Amino acid sequence: MQQKLNILLITSDQQRGDCYGFEGRKVKTPHLDDLARDGTRFSACITPNVVCQPSRASMLTGLLPLTHGVGDNGIDLPPETGRAGFAGTLAAHGYKTGLIGKAHFSTSHTLAPTGTPECRASSAHFGPDWYGPYMGFEHVELMLEGHNQWPPMKPPAGQHYEHWYHADGRGDERTRLYSTRLPPLSSAVQTWHSALPAAWHNSTWIGNQTIEYLRNNKDQPFCLWASFPDPHHPFDAPEPWSRLHHPDEVDLPQHRNLDLDKRPWWHRTSLEGKPVTIEKFRKEREEFSRIPVQSDEQLRQLIANYYGMISLIDHNVGRIMIALQELGLAENTLVIYTTDHGDWLGDHGLLLKGPMMYEGLLRVGMIMKGPGIPAGHVVSDPVSTLDLMDTMCDYTGASPQGPLHSRSLRPLIEGRGSRDFAYNEWDLRASRCGVDLRLRTVRTRDCKMTVELNSEAGELYDLSDDPGEMVNRYDDPAYAAARQEMRDMISSRPQDCRQTPLEQVGMA
Numbered sequence: 350m351q352q353k354l355n356i357l358l359i360t361s362d363q364q365r366g367d368c369y370g371f372e373g374r375k376v377k378t379p380h381l382d383d384l385a386r387d388g389t390r391f392s393a394c395i396t397p398n399v400v401c402q403p404s405r406a407s408m409l410t411g412l413l414p415l416t417h418g419v420g421d422n423g424i425d426l427p428p429e430t431g432r433a434g435f436a437g438t439l440a441a442h443g444y445k446t447g448l449i450g451k452a453h454f455s456t457s458h459t460l461a462p463t464g465t466p467e468c469r470a471s472s473a474h475f476g477p478d479w480y481g482p483y484m485g486f487e488h489v490e491l492m493l494e495g496h497n498q499w500p501p502m503k504p505p506a507g508q509h510y511e512h513w514y515h516a517d518g519r520g521d522e523r524t525r526l527y528s529t530r531l532p533p534l535s536s537a538v539q540t541w542h543s544a545l546p547a548a549w550h551n552s553t554w555i556g557n558q559t560i561e562y563l564r565n566n567k568d569q570p571f572c573l574w575a576s577f578p579d580p581h582h583p584f585d586a587p588e589p590w591s592r593l594h595h596p597d598e599v600d601l602p603q604h605r606n607l608d609l610d611k612r613p614w615w616h617r618t619s620l621e622g623k624p625v626t627i628e629k630f631r632k633e634r635e636e637f638s639r640i641p642v643q644s645d646e647q648l649r650q651l652i653a654n655y656y657g658m659i660s661l662i663d664h665n666v667g668r669i670m671i672a673l674q675e676l677g678l679a680e681n682t683l684v685i686y687t688t689d690h691g692d693w694l695g696d697h698g699l700l701l702k703g704p705m706m707y708e709g710l711l712r713v714g715m716i717m718k719g720p721g722i723p724a725g726h727v728v729s730d731p732v733s734t735l736d737l738m739d740t741m742c743d744y745t746g747a748s749p750q751g752p753l754h755s756r757s758l759r760p761l762i763e764g765r766g767s768r769d770f771a772y773n774e775w776d777l778r779a780s781r782c783g784v785d786l787r788l789r790t791v792r793t794r795d796c797k798m799t800v801e802l803n804s805e806a807g808e809l810y811d812l813s814d815d816p817g818e819m820v821n822r823y824d825d826p827a828y829a830a831a832r833q834e835m836r837d838m839i840s841s842r843p844q845d846c847r848q849t850p851l852e853q854v855g856m857a
Contacts, residue, residue, distance in 0.1 A: 411738025495578025
């Protein structure tokens, strides 16, 4: 029996921390529920940034966004920084390393070709026989985005999923089916029942390729990241998954009215300000990323489809877990399930994501199962997906290649020590909403505070008394001590931010 512990990291994209069956919502996740029952979950885990590229770069590197340099979407992770992340570190420690699915360490929609395998304008240069290395991963099987607002690109453009999708010459037929909206038609924004057969969906492909990777590498220590691009919008699950949850039975947010007059100034600006960027990207920001308030009926349709996307991922997680068992790998593999960030999903009248750090967006699920991980255990300390890097090093005995912000979760799993807070940072450029923002957030067990450093405006919510985040206590004298304590937490961030901001090369 091999001695080194395998690592299998499975992620979704834009999955709220409460959208698991074990969290009490009416989403069907039987395999993830089993994973939580058999392992340890973190009930107060947050993301270090609430959009894709910064959060994924932090998961890989164990560094905060303003240190690795990817402060927002549209900024590419420097390859040398990526190679020093957990994949490169474990490869140097004798592991086979792989990534299957959505990477998003580099920008897809760019102002000009950037030469990376994830750039739509550069992907054709890599060819069908290219499988890495990339960002420390020796073997990669990628897709470009995986969010089907943009159908899979035709070869020679695209990457491994796109090449497979079009390989038999029937890709155009599949794309026609994908864009076919089956009845009953939904009036909810970016929501439809897709006619694409589930066998051709990218969630199924990731499940297939992950199992194939496990078969091919079962006799040597491996670290594999299986990265699903759903339930990111558009909300377009294929049948029968799109109909698995009836709209009349899904959970609606308790507070679903847009209440901008009660919020700090940047909330309104982020929804109404004019992005400073090229016309194509400006329209994309305003028409695709800013969603009008939906009626209750529309929200039900959208949420039901969102749940279906999660259930399709859950189904493939079950397939992967069965493969681990059948291949004799289950007893020597640390399985981690998490996501990059959440989705407002109607909270406060909002959908998708942006600079409003409500719990639906900031809090994410994280589950771990494997040797030495207690079953049925819940860690309630505030932690972050930033902590994955040092956790993997701790369990495998690998040595990080440089200083980290990441801190191993192993002591918390084993009942040693505690955490006072988790931290999130986001510097938004005017390309998003017409003004630069510098946001810093801390999440403790009971409270959460966000400060915009340029204006010193802020918001503070007492989550123990006000879980719906309805009353901003930032200027409440009764919370002055809590406010100062959390300001001190923000100030405790290491002073190692990148001095020269990286160039923004595109939108996302």
